[in-house]
Amino acid sequence: MKSLKDILFGVSLTAVSGSTSVSVNKICFDSRLVGAEDVFIAIRGTLTDGHKYIEKAISLGAKAIVCEEMPDTIVDGITYVEVDSGNKALAIMASNYYDNPSKNLKLVGITGTNGKTTVSSLLYQLFKKAGFKVGLISTIKIMVDDKTYKTSHTTPDALTINEHLHLMNIAGVEYCFMEVSSHGIHQKRTEGLVFEGAIFTNLTHDHLDYHKTFAEYRDTKKILFDNLPKKAFALTNIDDKNGLVMLQNTKARKFTYALKSYADYRAQILENQFNGQLLKIDGDEVWSKLIGDFNAYNMLAIYGAAHLLGLEKLEILRLLSELENVDGRFQYFISKERITAIVDYAHTPDALKNVLDTINTLRTGNENVITVVGCGGDRDKSKRPVMGHIASEMSNTAIFTSDNPRTEQPEVILEEIEAGVEPQNVRKILTIENREQAIKTACQLAQSNDIILIAGKGHETYQEIKGVRTDFDDYEIVQKILMNLNK
Numbered sequence: 001m002k003s004l005k006d007i008l009f010g011v012s013l014t015a016v017s018g019s020t021s022v023s024v025n026k027i028c029f030d031s032r033l034v035g036a037e038d039v040f041i042a043i044r045g046t047l048t049d050g051h052k053y054i055e056k057a058i059s060l061g062a063k064a065i066v067c068e069e070m071p072d073t074i075v076d077g078i079t080y081v082e083v084d085s086g087n088k089a090l091a092i093m094a095s096n097y098y099d100n101p102s103k104n105l106k107l108v109g110i111t112g113t114n115g116k117t118t119v120s121s122l123l124y125q126l127f128k129k130a131g132f133k134v135g136l137i138s139t140i141k142i143m144v145d146d147k148t149y150k151t152s153h154t155t156p157d158a159l160t161i162n163e164h165l166h167l168m169n170i171a172g173v174e175y176c177f178m179e180v181s182s183h184g185i186h187q188k189r190t191e192g193l194v195f196e197g198a199i200f201t202n203l204t205h206d207h208l209d210y211h212k213t214f215a216e217y218r219d220t221k222k223i224l225f226d227n228l229p230k231k232a233f234a235l236t237n238i239d240d241k242n243g244l245v246m247l248q249n250t251k252a253r254k255f256t257y258a259l260k261s262y263a264d265y266r267a268q269i270l271e272n273q274f275n276g277q278l279l280k281i282d283g284d285e286v287w288s289k290l291i292g293d294f295n296a297y298n299m300l301a302i303y304g305a306a307h308l309l310g311l312e313k314l315e316i317l318r319l320l321s322e323l324e325n326v327d328g329r330f331q332y333f334i335s336k337e338r339i340t341a342i343v344d345y346a347h348t349p350d351a352l353k354n355v356l357d358t359i360n361t362l363r364t365g366n367e368n369v370i371t372v373v374g375c376g377g378d379r380d381k382s383k384r385p386v387m388g389h390i391a392s393e394m395s396n397t398a399i400f401t402s403d404n405p406r407t408e409q410p411e412v413i414l415e416e417i418e419a420g421v422e423p424q425n426v427r428k429i430l431t432i433e434n435r436e437q438a439i440k441t442a443c444q445l446a447q448s449n450d451i452i453l454i455a456g457k458g459h460e461t462y463q464e465i466k467g468v469r470t471d472f473d474d475y476e477i478v479q480k481i482l483m484n485l486n487k
C-alpha cells in the first residue's frame, strides 16, 4: 500500500473532496482492471471517456478517484481529486508510485518517423557488448537486461513504462534506450520521466490520421526535446530539415549528426554491398553489417549517443562492427535458385522508398525486383496511394496485398493503394488480397537472381483481419515457399 498524498506529489490539483491521507493499493486507468483499494484515474480517450466508468470503478473497490471533472454524485468515504489532465496525472503518479525509477538510470529517448526500433535496439546491443546492464523499451519487446517482456505499443502507457523502469532499477540496469512515439508524447505517456538524452532520426509522412497536420506531428515530436533538462544531450540528424527545429527551444546540450551537412558527428559511405557496408566515421573506417544509407544514419546516431554517454570512440567503432540487424529489418534469405527474399518493416512511404533505393543500388545486373506490399487499416489513409506509387514506380512488379486491415475492408484499402499507380505502371501491378498467396505468386514469378521485397510487417508474427489476429510471419512463410519451390 502507498500513501495517496505521496503518489500525488507534483500533480497540480484543481479540487479535492475527501482526504488524500489514505493508502491505496495500486493505480488503475481501466475500470475493468480495478481491485480493492485502488486509485482509479479517469482518462478522456479517443474511443470513450473514463469518467463514464467512475461508478463502476467504485463498485469494484476503488478508494480514490482522479478525474478532470468532479462527478455529479459524490460517494461517501471515497476521495475525489480533480486535475487538469488525467493523462499527465497518470504519468506523474506512475513515476511516484514506482519511486521515480527514471532517475536511477540513464534513460535515452529515441524519436522520429523511421529508425526508432533500429537505433534503440542497436544501442541496447552495443551497451550489452560493452559490458553494461541495459534496458530497452521498443516496438518489438521490452528488455530488462537479459529478461524479455512482451509489449503491444512502441511507447507503452505510463504505468507500464514506470513498472519496467522499476524492474530495471531492481536488476541494476545502468542505461535504458526507449522509443518515444508521437502518440506517446501526445498522450503524455512519457511525462515526468528524467531523460539523460534524446535522439531524433528523421521526420516524414506518417500518423496524419491522428495528428491531422504535418506541423502538429512535428511539434509533438519536438516536445521531447523542449522538456529535456539542461544536463541532458539532444542529438539530431540535421540532414533532415526538421533536425534543427527539434533543437530550437531545448535547454539541453545540442549535438548534430549528418552524412551530407556539416555536423558534430559525420560519416561517409565508402562501400555498400549486400552483406554490409564500409563507413568512415570521424575519420576512422568501420564495417557495418547493416546496409543502406538509412542504416549509415542509424549507425552514426548510435556512435554519437554512445560517445555522449561516455564510451571511448575506438571502443564504439569496434562494437559497431559487431552489431546484428534487428528482426524484420532487411532480413534476407537466398534460395537455392538464387532468389533473394527480403523482409522489411517499411510501412511508411519514406521507409519503402529507402529500402527500394538500397535494393536498386545493390543490383549488379538486370535482376528484377518484385515488391509485395500493403497498408494497415484504421491508420493514416493518406499514405496508401503514395506507397502504391512508390512500389509500382521503383519495382519491376508490385503485388498489392493485405497488411493488417484491422477493422477495415481489405478491398477498400487495396483500391486506395492502386489509386496512386501512374497509367504507365498499371501493367506492372497485381492485386492479391491474401498475403500468403501474394508472397507465393512473387516466388513463382521470380527467376534466378531476382529480388523479392516483402514490406510492411517485418518482425510481426500475426495478421489482424476484421479485428481477429492469426499467426502470420512473412519471413517464415517466404522461406518455406522458396525452400519447396520447384523451378
Ligand SMILES: CC(=O)N[C@H]1[C@@H](OP(=O)(O)OP(=O)(O)OC[C@H]2O[C@@H](n3ccc(=O)[nH]c3=O)[C@H](O)[C@@H]2O)O[C@H](CO)[C@@H](O)[C@@H]1O[C@H](C)C(=O)N[C@@H](C)C(=O)N[C@H](CCC(=O)O)C(=O)O
Binding pocket: 029, 030, 031, 032, 042, 043, 044, 045, 046, 047, 048, 049, 050, 051, 053, 152, 153, 154, 155, 156, 157, 181, 182, 183, 184
Ligand atoms: C489512439 C490511441 O493511441 N489509443 C490509446 C489510448 O486509448 P484510447 O484513448 O482509445 O482509450 P479509450 O478506449 O478511448 O478509453 C478511454 C479510457 O477509458 C478507460 N475505460 C474504457 C472502457 C472501460 O470499460 N473502462 C475504462 O475505464 C480506458 O482504459 C481509458 O483509460 O490509450 C490506451 C492506453 O494507453 C492505448 O492502449 C491506446 O492505444 C491503442 C490501442 C493504439 O492502437 N495506439 C496506437 C495508434 C499507438 O499508440 N501507436 C503508437 C505509435 C506507433 C508507431 O510509431 O508506429 C505507439 O506508441 O504504439
Ligand SMILES: Nc1ncnc2c1ncn2[C@@H]1O[C@H](COP(=O)(O)OP(=O)(O)OP(=O)(O)O)[C@@H](O)[C@H]1O
Binding pocket: 112, 113, 114, 115, 116, 117, 118, 119, 139, 154, 179, 181, 201, 202, 294, 295, 297, 298, 328, 329, 330, 344, 345, 346, 347, 350, 351, 352, 354, 355, 458
Ligand atoms: N534512419 C532511417 N531512416 C529512414 N528509414 C529507416 C531508418 N531506419 C530504418 N528505416 C526503415 O524503416 C523501417 C522501420 O524501421 P524501424 O522499425 O527502426 O523504425 P521505427 O521508427 O521504429 O518504426 P515504428 O515506430 O513504426 O516501429 C525499416 O524496416 C527500414 O525500412
